[in-house]
Amino acid sequence: FCADDCRLAFRTARDRVRTRAATPMPIGMRGDEVAELHLLPAPVSSPPPAELLGAKAISIFAPAALAGVLAFVPGQIPAILAAAIITILAGFQLIRGDSHRADTGRIASLLGPIGSSCLGIGAVFRPDPSFFLLAAAAGVGLYWLRGTLVVRGKRELDAILGELCASVPERSRMSLPDPDDGRPLETRDSATSSIRTGEEVLVEAGDVVPVDGTVSAGEATIYPYPTATEPVLRRAQSSVLAGARVVSGAVRVTSTRVGDARALFRPRSFGQEGTPGSASLTRFATWAKSPVISLLFLAAMAGLAFVFQQGLAAGLTRLGTALLVMPVLSLVLGAKWPFVSASALAASRGVVFRDASALERAGRVTAAALCTDGTVTHGTCQLVEVNPLGKPQESAELTALAMGAEVVAEPHPIAEAVRIFGEERGITPTALRRAAYAPGRGVTALIDGGAALVIGNRHSLLQAGVSVAVADREAQRAESLGRTVIFLAVGGRARALFVLEDPVRPEARAAVQQLIDLDVEVLLLSGDHRATVEALARTLDITHVKAELSGDERAAEVGRLREAGGVVAVIGRSPADETSLAMADVALTLDAAGSTMEGDLAVASGDVRDAAWALSIARRARRTAQAVVTTTIVGGLSVAIASAIGVLHPLAAVVAAFGIDAWALPSAARLLRRTRRERLR
Numbered sequence: 001f002c003a004d005d006c007r008l009a010f011r012t013a014r015d016r017v018r019t020r021a022a023t024p025m026p027i028g029m030r031g032d033e034v035a036e037l038h039l040l041p042a043p044v045s046s047p048p049p050a051e052l053l054g055a056k057a058i059s060i061f062a063p064a065a066l067a068g069v070l071a072f073v074p075g076q077i078p079a080i081l082a083a084a085i086i087t088i089l090a091g092f093q094l095i096r097g098d099s100h101r102a103d104t105g106r107i108a109s110l111l112g113p114i115g116s117s118c119l120g121i122g123a124v125f126r127p128d129p130s131f132f133l134l135a136a137a138a139g140v141g142l143y144w145l146r147g148t149l150v151v152r153g154k155r156e157l158d159a160i161l162g163e164l165c166a167s168v169p170e171r172s173r174m175s176l177p178d179p180d181d182g183r184p185l186e187t188r189d190s191a192t193s194s195i196r197t198g199e200e201v202l203v204e205a206g207d208v209v210p211v212d213g214t215v216s217a218g219e220a221t222i223y224p225y226p227t228a229t230e231p232v233l234r235r236a237q238s239s240v241l242a243g244a245r246v247v248s249g250a251v252r253v254t255s256t257r258v259g260d261a262r263a264l265f266r267p268r269s270f271g272q273e274g275t276p277g278s279a280s281l282t283r284f285a286t287w288a289k290s291p292v293i294s295l296l297f298l299a300a301m302a303g304l305a306f307v308f309q310q311g312l313a314a315g316l317t318r319l320g321t322a323l324l325v326m327p328v329l330s331l332v333l334g335a336k337w338p339f340v341s342a343s344a345l346a347a348s349r350g351v352v353f354r355d356a357s358a359l360e361r362a363g364r365v366t367a368a369a370l371c372t373d374g375t376v377t378h379g380t381c382q383l384v385e386v387n388p389l390g391k392p393q394e395s396a397e398l399t400a401l402a403m404g405a406e407v408v409a410e411p412h413p414i415a416e417a418v419r420i421f422g423e424e425r426g427i428t429p430t431a432l433r434r435a436a437y438a439p440g441r442g443v444t445a446l447i448d449g450g451a452a453l454v455i456g457n458r459h460s461l462l463q464a465g466v467s468v469a470v471a472d473r474e475a476q477r478a479e480s481l482g483r484t485v486i487f488l489a490v491g492g493r494a495r496a497l498f499v500l501e502d503p504v505r506p507e508a509r510a511a512v513q514q515l516i517d518l519d520v521e522v523l524l525l526s527g528d529h530r531a532t533v534e535a536l537a538r539t540l541d542i543t544h545v546k547a548e549l550s551g552d553e554r555a556a557e558v559g560r561l562r563e564a565g566g567v568v569a570v571i572g573r574s575p576a577d578e579t580s581l582a583m584a585d586v587a588l589t590l591d592a593a594g595s596t597m598e599g600d601l602a603v604a605s606g607d608v609r610d611a612a613w614a615l616s617i618a619r620r621a622r623r624t625a626q627a628v629v630t631t632t633i634v635g636g637l638s639v640a641i642a643s644a645i646g647v648l649h650p651l652a653a654v655v656a657a658f659g660i661d662a663w664a665l666p667s668a669a670r671l672l673r674r675t676r677r678e679r680l681r
Contacts, residue, residue, distance in 0.1 A: 111294065115323030118316045142654055142661075146329055149665035153337060156669045160344045164264040167226045167243040168192065172210040175200035175252050195258050204250040209240050211255040212262050212594040220249030224604040225350030225593075226264070232605065239595035241350060241604050256596050263352040263593060267343035270356040271336040277355025278336075281625045285335035288633070289328055297326070304644035314646070322644040325657035327636045330664035334628030337668035342621030345675055350604030351614045352593045358600040362586045363622030364567045365615050368515050369558055371572035371580060372526040372533070373413060375590060375608055376508040376540060379573070381413040381484065383421035385499035389471055396427055398496040402488055403429035405443040405455045408436065414486065417500055440527045440550035442486065451491040457529065459548065461487050461494065471497045479531035482539070504539055507609045512540045514612035518619060523561070525554045525570075525580060555579040571611045574599070588614065617675065624671050628664045635660050 172195060173187045187202050192210040195201065200216060203209050209222070219235040226243045234240055240253055242262045260269065272278060273286045287293065305319035339356045346353060353359040373379050388394045403422045406415035407429060422429065432453065435445035442456015444464070454464045458475075461468050466489040468475070475485045478499045488496040515522050524545045526533045533547035546557050558580050561568045570577070570584035574597040581587040587599035591606045601618075603610040639656045642648035648656070 111298065111323045111326060111328065114298070115320040118320030118323065142324060142657055145658060146661050146665070149661060150329065150333065153333070153665055153669050156672060157337065157340055157344070160341070160348070160672065161268055164226065164243070164267070164344060164347055167208065168262070168264060169208050169210050173202045175202045193259065195255055197255055197258055200252050200254050202250065202252055203246050205246050205248050207246050209242055209244040209246070209253060211253065212240070212242050212257040213253040213255040214239050214595050215251045216254045218249065218251035220251045221247045223247065225348065227348050228350065228604075239592055239604075241352070241594040244604075256594065264347050266352070266355075267340055267347055270343045270353075270359070271340045273336070275355075277357050279339050279356040279360040279622075279625070281360065281622075281629055282336045282339070282356065285332045285629065289332055294328075298323070301640060301644045304641060317650060318644050318646055321650040321653050322640040325636065325643060325653045326640045327632045327657060327660050327664060330661050331629060331632040331636070334632060334664045334667055335625050338621040338624040338628070338671055341668040341672045342617050345672065346614060346617055349610065349613070350593055351610060351617075352598055352602045352604075353614075353618070354598065354600050358586070359618050360622050360625075361567060362569065362588075362601055362615055362618035363620075365518075365520055365569045365586055365619075366566035367521040367523065367561055368569045368571060368615070369523045369525050369561065369580065369584070370512075370542075370608070371554075371570070371577040372524065372528065372536065373502065373576060374573045374606070375571055375577075376512075376524070376536070377502040377504055379413055379502065381417035381500040381502045383417045383498060384483070384501050385478070386421075386496060387471075387474055387499070388496045389494055394495075396425070397430075398488055399425070400427050400430040401432075401447065401453060401490065402455055402496075402498060403427065404432045405435055405445050405453060409443055412437075413502070414484075414500060418498065447490065452489075454487075454489045456486055457527070457548070458487065461489050464489065464492075466492055466494055468494055470494055475529075476531060479529050480535060482532055482535035484528050484532055504536065505608065507607055509540055511608040511612040512542060514609065514616060516541075518612075518616060520569075520615065525549065525557065527551075527554070551577075551579045555583045558583040569615065571608060573606075586615075620671060620675070624667050628667050632660060632664055 170192055171189060172192045174190050174195065175187055195211055201210060201213075203220070205220070215234050215236055215238045217236060219233065221231045222234055222240065223229075223231050223245045224234075225241055228244075231247050234251060239256075240251075241264070243264050257263070260266070269275070269277075270279075271282070273282060278286075301322040302319055305322065306315045336356075339359055343353050343356070343359055346359075353362070370376055386395050386399055388398055399418070399422050402418050406412075406418045409415040410419070419429075430447070432445040432447055435443060437443050438456075438460075441463075442454065442460040445453045447453050452464070454461055454466060458468050466487075468487055471487060471494050475487075475497055478485050478497075482501075482504075484500045484502065486498050486500070487494055488498065512522055521544065522542050524533060524537050524540070524542050526536075526545070526547050527549055528536075528547060530545070530547040533545045537543070537545045546554070549557060554577075558568060558570055562583070562585060567585045569586040569588055570580050571588045571590070572581055574581060574589050574592055574595075578597075581589060581599055584600075586601060588601045588603075588611050589597060589599050590603055590608065590611065592598055592602040593604035595602075601611075601614055603614065636657070639648065639653050639660070643650065643653040
């Protein structure tokens, strides 16, 4: 029951037998269940062990070397013919058992065996038959190197993907609703793989969340992703990721993504070819290995080899070398493995990319617009000062009016701050009529007696025909300190101003510096007064600000940035910044990983540094893949063409191909190791 290509697992009798990609699962069943056998493919297509590749190389090299040694004996023409035949047979053996055909394609995988056959046939007609030994050794050695590097690279990818998948439990407790009122009736232990989108699971202290989802009820302290070191509080409407561990409390989670769509399982699909979400570099590599391009390359190399040939032996030798040295495997794997490794690293830190295309696009970001409330600030306002513009004893009365008006704006942070301020002082809200809330502008209402009430920013009062000149000096003083000011007008006259404070997140400055280090232009978007936003920008070393904008105006500003050129990312929260996020090339949403509002890129925490790191790892992955594709195309073609026209000696060409493969194939593993070392520092 052991195999490198599959994993075995037992499932309950009520499940239909099927083959499906999933995490490797241990064999086991309960006594009251009937077991069924499932074959579950490993996270990444399992390569043959290095020992098998070495045995294949030896099986080809040993008889070829023996024939080459016999060729040294004068007059041993049969030995020379045997050497050529063995090389041809070796080529067909590679064709039949090529372990990389799935990666390089049916036609492209034949180029190497055809090349080795050409070298063997060419050796028959050479004055020095011993050259065959060198050619055979070079061809087999190049195949062995490529196979060994592929095995090692896949082993590292399998390791990190296996760690992610192993952190998710195999069994869960489903919360079964009452068919009459929908409330939870009982729980049932079931396989995690049987959970469907929309179903609820119960997670208690010590449990691990089995699905991506949204908390529907309860409250718990959890580690939000597998490598988290600080617990966070999750309550109703909060999002959670599969693999999150509950420290205390209990929650019911409504699943939003199950199976391979979960964040920890999604990186396995980032290397798939021909899917709508694949990266453009991966699509290019797929095109480059297509049968048409492979045949065109074969024809071009044959034409060059025989146009510049000095005899049949030389032409075959040059053609064989050109076909052997073309690094098709490095091109294909180097174009997709960096995206797999980057997405796996990101998932381990609670950073979720929608697909490989979104990851690649995030790596091209040139400008980042930061929303203020809840992104660079805590998003929890505190009312610190009430300034009546008349008699001081009117403070409580005006606060009561503000509380009554802001009821319709809850749960907006400003409305919450006004309510908490009044409740702490025992103030009862005043009942108002026809209260209406306009996002980004404020609240209008009617008080007893029919007088109009307006509470909001300067623009709100000016639109209502109310002058704020009497309060402007006091407002400017507060705004110069980075505080937010809202005005209260009754009966067409400004009556009070309320000063609120939303502290800057301590990690925001470091996040902005990370973006600047990436040569990303940072812009601050806000609906607050310009003086407030500029004071906030100074603390963060941001030079570009766009202030006093409504939600639609902020979205329009993002659209103008896109029209100016470059790739624009918006970092914010949903639904508060939903319009701006929708207009971005890359929508990066905080505290949304696992929810239905993930967008292109989401993080499980509210830390804006994770957003900046996500753009950094995406850029590294894209640059790594881009460097590999450029090197293999330019370098490989240059070596192949130089070999075909006879400018480069076959041995030198093989050495150059060795160098290209040895640098390109481990590129994803280097990305993994480098990123992990930086995290440890």
